[in-house]
Amino acid sequence: MKELAKSMARFSWAMSMAGARQLTELVADDEDRASDPARSKRLQQVLDDATETTTEDFDERFQSLYEAGTKMQEELIEIACDVFNPKTMIDTTSRLVHRAADAVKGLGPEEDQGPSEGDG
Numbered sequence: 264m265k266e267l268a269k270s271m272a273r274f275s276w277a278m279s280m281a282g283a284r285q286l287t288e289l290v291a292d293d294e295d296r297a298s299d300p301a302r303s304k305r306l307q308q309v310l311d312d313a314t315e316t317t318t319e320d321f322d323e324r325f326q327s328l329y330e331a332g333t334k335m336q337e338e339l340i341e342i343a344c345d346v347f348n349p350k351t352m353i354d355t356t357s358r359l360v361h362r363a364a365d366a367v368k369g370l371g372p373e374e375d376q377g378p379s380e381g382d383g
Contacts, residue, residue, distance in 0.1 A: 281313065285306065288302070288306050289306075
């Protein structure tokens with residue numbers, strides 16, 4: 264039992280260190296990434312391999328939970344990438360400005376209403 268606990272602790276520590284390394288790679292200088300375009304691909308392959316190794320022993324219940332969580336994470340990443348995409352930001356801002364302009368036009372004085380109460 265003690266050896267199993269040690270093994271679990273090593274695994275948890277290794278995953279923490281792998282996560283720290285991945286984060287370091289992810290936020291690496293753009294210049295570093297540009298000088299080594301295969302770097303992202305290698306990192307992606309390492310992550311995919313580790314994920315496959317980790318999930319291959321899941322039973323049906325955990326596999327279903329894993330797949331549901333993965334789908335949710337991927338959708339959130341897609342949304343985040345869309346939100347922080349400069350073209351999307353410009354398009355969204357443009358639509359908002361047009362909607363605001365249309366709304367303001369509707370607030371202007373109505374024509375041919377004649378004098379209102381208090382106009383005298």
